[in-house]
Amino acid sequence: MGLFKMKKKLTSFGEAIREGFQYILSKNEKSFVIGQGLWSPWYVGNSMRDLDKEFGKKRIIDTPVSELATTGAAIGAGLNGYSVVVVHPRMDFMLLAADQIVNQAAKWRHMLGGQISPNVTFRAIINRGGEQGAQHSQALHSWYSHIPGLRVVMPAFASDARDMLIAAAQSPDPVMYIDDRWCYEYEQELIPPEDVDIKSIKPKIVRSGGDITIAACGYSVQLAVEAADLLKSEVGFDCEVVDIRQLNPLFPNQIISSTKKTGRFLALDGGWSNSGFAAELIAQVSENLLPSYLKVSPKRITLVEAPAPTSSKLEDKYYVTPIKLKEQIKNIFTGND
DSSP: OTTOOOOOOEEEHHHHHHHHHHHHHHHOTTEEEEETTTTOSSTTTTTTTTHHHHHOTTTEEEOOSOHHHHHHHHHHHHTTTOEEEEEESSGGGGGGGHIIIIIIITTHHHHTTTSOOOOEEEEEEEOOOTTOOGGGOOOOHHHHHTOTTOEEEOOOSHHHHHHHHHHHHHOSSOEEEEEEGGGTTOEEEOOOOOOOOGGGOOOEEEEOOSSEEEEEOTHHHHHHHHHHHHHHHHTOOOEEEEEOOEEETTOOHHHHHHHHHHSOEEEEEEEESTTOHHHHHHHHHHHHSOGGGOSSOOEEEEEOSSOOOSSHHHHHHHSOOHHHHHHHHHHHHHTOO
């Protein structure tokens, strides 16, 4: 028996989302999912494969292309005792439902003295690359993180992809759950699912180091870890990577304590720089640490200030890669940034 080792079962990010849906739908008979392309084998990747066959098409509801109406229906059901996940396969076009999300879902609890709030999760999927162009490639998490009354979570690993979805569905507050398709093939060994309190989702260190703190969310966390490993093997720089996980409300203590230790801070974000989420992270560090703790001023790395290109050649220039990030971090150390 000792000669043989059990092979670890790895679950991909996309499959982990599917496990989260299975748990939600199995545990709560008054839960359902609504949105575009939910019966399609490709529209939302492998994250909802055959759920309509397992739970029926009355609980996995595929809708026409009408983001505003679909989101309004989900919020209405969430106000009437149902737990609803509304799926927006492209975050870009969720803007058509912004009124329902921002002016309705995020406001009910506060306007009615806490007496009622819609039990609804807005699943927003970020699509990038593949020559999809400017209207199909936007990461708009910083927009929604600005809204009081709307929780925003953004997983980077398979375990969080599943558990944050469960937490969102069980939250009494409306939650925006943002997943990035560039994460879908990353794998992780998972323990069995269980109930998750969304208040427990706070930043955590996913790679320890003593030379610089890198804070990021979603796919940018994977970028940071890969670049950090390259830096360690090539030049010995040891990066500490903090996964933000919950963007609103933001819990800054972990990034502040880490930066206090390393003396250097980098905010890495898949959105744009101007008024973006990276700026908020830098503000938190700057407001809570005296300059004497910092060896250099805080830095940020984001997309360039331009809409996403369609040409694959231009995409290679536009998006941050682990190798590009490695070189930019080296410049922070050498003062050539």
